[in-house]
Amino acid sequence: MDDRKHIEQAYYDRQATQRAGSGKEELDCWGAESIDAYLRAPYRRFEELVRDATGVGTVILELGAGTAVHSIAPARNGATVIATDISSASLLLGQARADRAAVRLQLLVADAEALPIRDGAVDVVTSAGVLYCLDIRALLPEVTRVLSSKGNF
Numbered sequence: 001m002d003d004r005k006h007i008e009q010a011y012y013d014r015q016a017t018q019r020a021g022s023g024k025e026e027l028d029c030w031g032a033e034s035i036d037a038y039l040r041a042p043y044r045r046f047e048e049l050v051r052d053a054t055g056v057g058t059v060i061l062e063l064g065a066g067t068a069v070h071s072i073a074p075a076r077n078g079a080t081v082i083a084t085d086i087s088s089a090s091l092l093l094g095q096a097r098a099d100r101a102a103v104r105l106q107l108l109v110a111d112a113e114a115l116p117i118r119d120g121a122v123d124v125v126t127s128a129g130v131l132y133c134l135d136i137r138a139l140l141p142e143v144t145r146v147l148s149s150k151g152n153f
């Protein structure tokens with residue numbers, strides 16, 4: 001993992017640890033409703049697009065899932081959600097959020113540019129906010145590799 005990823009990982013591990021330690025993590029709040037009101041519109045649209053592309057049995061790979069804010073809704077709708085992030089501390093909060101929502105997530109500490117997912121195993125790849133820190137030239141071949149022949153990104 002290169003320096004830029006180590007910086008992101010350290011930042012999000014710190015943030016998650018502070019949030020968990022302060023008791024301020026709102027585990028019952030997820031999706032667009034967990035976002036400040038003035039920023040919600042694009043996240044609502046994101047949720048609509050994911051809902052329209054998925055259903056019962058759909059396998060979703062979420063890149064940069066963090067605390068699983070955007071993982072709960074598709075899991076509630078019957079999708080299998082593989083929530084990935086380089087921050088293990090964030091994923092721990094994601095597990096707590098999933099437990100509170102009574103949904104099952106597959107949480108995986110993983111680098112989006114080198115995914116430990118078999119070829120063609122995923123129906124939909126999503127990301128809500130991590131693309132800015134990834135090397136798109138490294139990411140796109142990985143996304144293409146893990147997507148099924150009729151998959152969506």
